[in-house]
Amino acid sequence: MAVPILKQGEVLIASIQAALTDTDVIRLQEDIMEQVGRFRSRGIVVDVTALDVMDSFVSRSLRSIAHMARLRGAETVLVGIQPEVAFAMVQLGMSMEDVNTALDLEEGMAFLQERAKEREPREG
């Protein structure tokens, strides 16, 4: 099932609705990369609230999205990791140290706004 991606100003919001197959994850990567270019997005929120499992493949793929987006000038924040899922990721040994995370969509949007403010003086 494809993940819907909403555009809100300079931010793309990818809201994962159900468990992802590997094919879905790869498609999400491609869709986000394409839309970052098309909409000149500066921020991406990936909402994983609906994911009941984040195994090594999904975690690595989401981390890749963040790295690829950064190369294209957009900052990614991962929101909504469930407490049980966080526990499992740590046990698994999956580190997401280099990926921005926030509790929920609201916090994620606030984080990206802060980042956008930091950017302004240099651009002005």
Next chain:
Amino acid sequence: MRDELRVAIESDADVVSARREARALAAELNFTSTDVTLLATAISEVARNITTYAGEGEIVLSVVHRDDRAGIRVEARDEGPGIRDVERAMEDGYSTGTGMGLGLPGARRLTDEFSIDSRPGRGTTVVMVKWGRPA
């Protein structure tokens, strides 16, 4: 309650199915939501190893009992190329594929019991058990 549940693993959609079946099974037992998630994550790792390295195989889920506890036993087997160096495959960060090498060692950390039997050319069988809370 069903004694044994077989899930054929042939595509990435089957990885999700195997997790879903394990969740349904755990719902009938005394499992915390954290334990269910740990088990589902471990199943995801071993199921993906099947699709990645062997192409196809199966996962057999069964309910096991010990004293006053019930658990879920997961047997993941394939007749793929097997693992040349099982000891190394159990080390974090070792992978002969494109993964991160967290699958097997991670699955071992996520479950209560873990064993692996693999021979080159003969396939691989992983057995894991996750125990629920005492009744």
